[in-house]
Amino acid sequence: GAVVSQHPSRVICKSGTSVKIECRSLDFQATTMFWYRQFPKKSLMLMATSNEGSKATYEQGVEKDKFLINHASLTLSTLTVTSAHPEDSSFYICSASGAYTDTQYFGPGTRLTVL
Amino acid sequence: GEDVEQSLFLSVREGDSSVINCTYTDSSSTYLYWYKQEPGAGLQLLTYIFSNMDMKQDQRLTVLLNKKDKHLSLRIADTQTGDSAIYFCADGGSGRGSTLGRLYFGRGTQLTVWP
Numbered sequence: 001g002a003v004v005s006q007h008p009s010r011v012i013c014k015s016g017t018s019v020k021i022e023c024r025s026l027d028f029q030a031t032t033m034f035w036y037r038q039f040p041k042k043s044l045m046l047m048a049t050s051n052e053g054s055k056a057t058y059e060q061g062v063e064k065d066k067f068l069i070n071h072a073s074l075t076l077s078t079l080t081v082t083s084a085h086p087e088d089s090s091f092y093i094c095s096a097s098g099a100y101t102d103t104q105y106f107g108p109g110t111r112l113t114v115l
Numbered sequence: 116g117e118d119v120e121q122s123l124f125l126s127v128r129e130g131d132s133s134v135i136n137c138t139y140t141d142s143s144s145t146y147l148y149w150y151k152q153e154p155g156a157g158l159q160l161l162t163y164i165f166s167n168m169d170m171k172q173d174q175r176l177t178v179l180l181n182k183k184d185k186h187l188s189l190r191i192a193d194t195q196t197g198d199s200a201i202y203f204c205a206d207g208g209s210g211r212g213s214t215l216g217r218l219y220f221g222r223g224t225q226l227t228v229w230p
Contacts, residue, residue, distance in 0.1 A: 004157075006157070034217075034218075041222075042222065043203070043220045043221060043222040043223055044158075044203070044220045046217065046218075049217070093157050093158065095158075095218075103146075103148075103160065103163065104160075104218055105160065106150070106157040106158040106159070106160070107157050108156050108157040109155070109156060109157040111155070
């Protein structure tokens with residue numbers, strides 16, 4: 001149980017375009033989803049926390065207009081990187097936790113490369 | 116915010132035990148976690164320990180918690196080449212207020228197992 005998927009696993013896009021990444025909890029209802037960014041040889045940086053049906057809470061320094069997060073249902077959250085630039089290239093990982101547990105289950109990650 | 120520190124590298128021979136250490140600063144932490152990340156993949160929850168426990172064992176994994184010293188360790192018995200990965204220590208915070216649901220990660224320890 002507690003499986004989280006992400007789609008796509010890898011995406012390459014041109015500078016200036018927008019990219020949407022999906023995060024799904026497959027076998028449980030995720031009341032809270034988290035979006036992380038991981039730089040090479042660095043730890044995970046929390047970007048935002050989203051609760052189903054409400055606006056995401058962004059961490060300091062994360063541009064909410066650039067990284068749009070939607071958590072429309074208990075099984076799906078999306079992260080849209082708008083007007084992507086090469087510096088947005090990174091590994092993006094989502095995690096999800098249910099109503100009765102604080103444990104976070106992570107997706108497999110999405111490798112974004114902006115040319 | 117909470118600080119979590121880990122050594123960055125550990126090398127062991129196949130069949131030996133591995134011990135990965137972690138220190139944290141939040142004395143009110145309720146849960147502490149160990150995650151494993153293989154190359155190009157997301158994070159896999161290995162185990163966790165509640166703050167009122169000193170030790171937890173799960174097959175080849177043993178977690179030791181010294182709450183007084185805010186020190187957490189993960190011991191992997193009979194380490195195999197398939198255990199080579201990055202291991203992240205994560206502090207679940209106090210679970211209240213601004214830390215609710217958040218995880219604070221160390222930078223990860225790269226474990227290399229030599230045959």
